[in-house]
Amino acid sequence: MSEINYVIEATDLTKQFGDFKAVNAISFNVKKGEIFGFLGANGAGKTTAMKMLIGISNPTSGAANVAGFDVFTQAESIKKNIGYMSQKFALYDDLTVKENITFFGGIYGLSRATLKQKINALIEELGLHDIADNLVGALPLGWKQKLAFSVALLHNPKIVFLDEPTGGVDPITRRQFWEMIYKAAHEGTTIFVTTHYMDEAEYCDRVSIMVNGKIEALDTPKKLKEQFKVTSMNNVFLKLARG
Amino acid sequence: MKLFIGFIKKEFYHILRDRRSLFILFGMPIVQILLFGFAITNEINNVNIAILDHSKDVTTQNIINKISASKYFSVNQFIEKEQDIESVFKKGKTKAVISFQNDFNQNLVKNGHATIQIITDATDPNTANTISNYVNAIIQSHVKELNKGINIEYQIIPETHMVYNPELKSVFMFVPGIMTVILMLVSAMMTSISITREKELGTMEVILVSPLKPIQVIAGKVIPYIALSVINATVIIILSIFIFEMPVQGSLILLGFESILFIITALALGILISTVSATQQTAMMISLMGLMLPVIILSGFIFPISSMPVPLQIISNIIPAKWFIIIIKAIMLKGVGFSFIWKETLILLVMTLFFIGLSIKKYKIRLD
Numbered sequence: 143m144s145e146i147n148y149v150i151e152a153t154d155l156t157k158q159f160g161d162f163k164a165v166n167a168i169s170f171n172v173k174k175g176e177i178f179g180f181l182g183a184n185g186a187g188k189t190t191a192m193k194m195l196i197g198i199s200n201p202t203s204g205a206a207n208v209a210g211f212d213v214f215t216q217a218e219s220i221k222k223n224i225g226y227m228s229q230k231f232a233l234y235d236d237l238t239v240k241e242n243i244t245f246f247g248g249i250y251g252l253s254r255a256t257l258k259q260k261i262n263a264l265i266e267e268l269g270l271h272d273i274a275d276n277l278v279g280a281l282p283l284g285w286k287q288k289l290a291f292s293v294a295l296l297h298n299p300k301i302v303f304l305d306e307p308t309g310g311v312d313p314i315t316r317r318q319f320w321e322m323i324y325k326a327a328h329e330g331t332t333i334f335v336t337t338h339y340m341d342e343a344e345y346c347d348r349v350s351i352m353v354n355g356k357i358e359a360l361d362t363p364k365k366l367k368e369q370f371k372v373t374s375m376n377n378v379f380l381k382l383a384r385g
Numbered sequence: 386m387k388l389f390i391g392f393i394k395k396e397f398y399h400i401l402r403d404r405r406s407l408f409i410l411f412g413m414p415i416v417q418i419l420l421f422g423f424a425i426t427n428e429i430n431n432v433n434i435a436i437l438d439h440s441k442d443v444t445t446q447n448i449i450n451k452i453s454a455s456k457y458f459s460v461n462q463f464i465e466k467e468q469d470i471e472s473v474f475k476k477g478k479t480k481a482v483i484s485f486q487n488d489f490n491q492n493l494v495k496n497g498h499a500t501i502q503i504i505t506d507a508t509d510p511n512t513a514n515t516i517s518n519y520v521n522a523i524i525q526s527h528v529k530e531l532n533k534g535i536n537i538e539y540q541i542i543p544e545t546h547m548v549y550n551p552e553l554k555s556v557f558m559f560v561p562g563i564m565t566v567i568l569m570l571v572s573a574m575m576t577s578i579s580i581t582r583e584k585e586l587g588t589m590e591v592i593l594v595s596p597l598k599p600i601q602v603i604a605g606k607v608i609p610y611i612a613l614s615v616i617n618a619t620v621i622i623i624l625s626i627f628i629f630e631m632p633v634q635g636s637l638i639l640l641g642f643e644s645i646l647f648i649i650t651a652l653a654l655g656i657l658i659s660t661v662s663a664t665q666q667t668a669m670m671i672s673l674m675g676l677m678l679p680v681i682i683l684s685g686f687i688f689p690i691s692s693m694p695v696p697l698q699i700i701s702n703i704i705p706a707k708w709f710i711i712i713i714k715a716i717m718l719k720g721v722g723f724s725f726i727w728k729e730t731l732i733l734l735v736m737t738l739f740f741i742g743l744s745i746k747k748y749k750i751r752l753d
Contacts, residue, residue, distance in 0.1 A: 196594050218596060226594040230587030236402045237395065248391030249595045303594075 235279030634720025
């Protein structure tokens, strides 16, 4: 392990489909408690890279450590220590709020007592009293998003991976969502978030920008703006993407 | 184990809260079995028959009168030569030909017995069987009248010939067939749809990122359907015994085990389908086209395999339903034990293992 407490360490991580290198030898580290923005245009390789880190896709070559475990040999241990929220806010529409929490908590092996306590805490925190027994399908998108995020945090993971967590949500709800992210990070959870909203990139501690399978830039938003001599992350991104 | 119960509970919530799947699961079997049960009926009415009378004497005339007087038959044609029988059947209107031997009356009086041939078109085996039974009954009642008050008994010996399908292969075929179709439908289609639904929703991804092993995920998805399919099979058997007086000659326990084997075959197919389809619609289309049609058409359920063209007969061997139908028919109708159906069971078992192996392989590829 390195001296600084890194929770994700990737070295020359590569994923190849036939002749096409979807992820081309990317290397980066993520510190504990950091909000790490993983940016890139559609098809740049973000999702593929993330899938390798969360243990559902085997890298072609390179090395990576997540939460102290090797992605090649210890995928099962990685899975126990991470949370994941997909861009579809995947919850079961035909289950109630409580049933969803119970199910997802259950697959991480939370005990009944812990679950009960978690459910109550969550309902309290999100103000879900009135709708705890309603079907999730009837909830507005913003609520589903918050619920999905909370569900991803149920088992106190060391790292939570968010795959474009704010798609289709209005700016106010997005703002509220980021406040939840800050709170989780403040409590010590590392946040690994992919997004293509450049204003959200400004909220991250550090961002990496992927272009055609490679990481072309990696630093704090402030330094990146200085480096590219522009005033917003949007312009950083445009400069990079245009080459 | 606790994970499992949570999974299964969740699956039951899905099923119980979706009226459509509830209907497919429980309404469909009942509707189908009743529909098929009452549509395939053994009643016949005014069936056209032709007469080939080589003798043309008093007795034959009496018998012909009796037959045409009954409400079951109407004599619509008299033919003169054996060679005409074929062409009569080919026209399709006439379902049976009754043929009296030469010197019918004379034989009966002199020798005490005479022969009648009943030739039926057995392309529709149920009807053919019923016709020959009814004609027999009419002849026997005539013989009884003849024999009243005499010591030496006259005998008329009916010889029955079924043409085109001599073994009457679809008698009582519908219950085994329906059971097969329903188990296939419930097990394969419902599982493949429910797995692809999770893919569509994105929940499958979330589950795959969790520490659950793929095998646990799959088991959690299929166990509820095994339970439901067993309930369904039981309902079908009860309905067919009590409403249609279907005989179950063999062991119910053996029947149960064979059914569970077939349910697992179908589930394995369902999982396989879900690994190759991205959406619920695709899964449903593949299940309907790829499974239901072969099950209905090629398994011997409706169309007897022995009357299919040879290439189709060969293809029918790779349809698991064919073997299951053979097995349950043997158990229900013939009452045989395991020693008579081990071969079919083995074939089904090998197929099942093959499908399971293939779906596990596909599942892994998909994860990569």
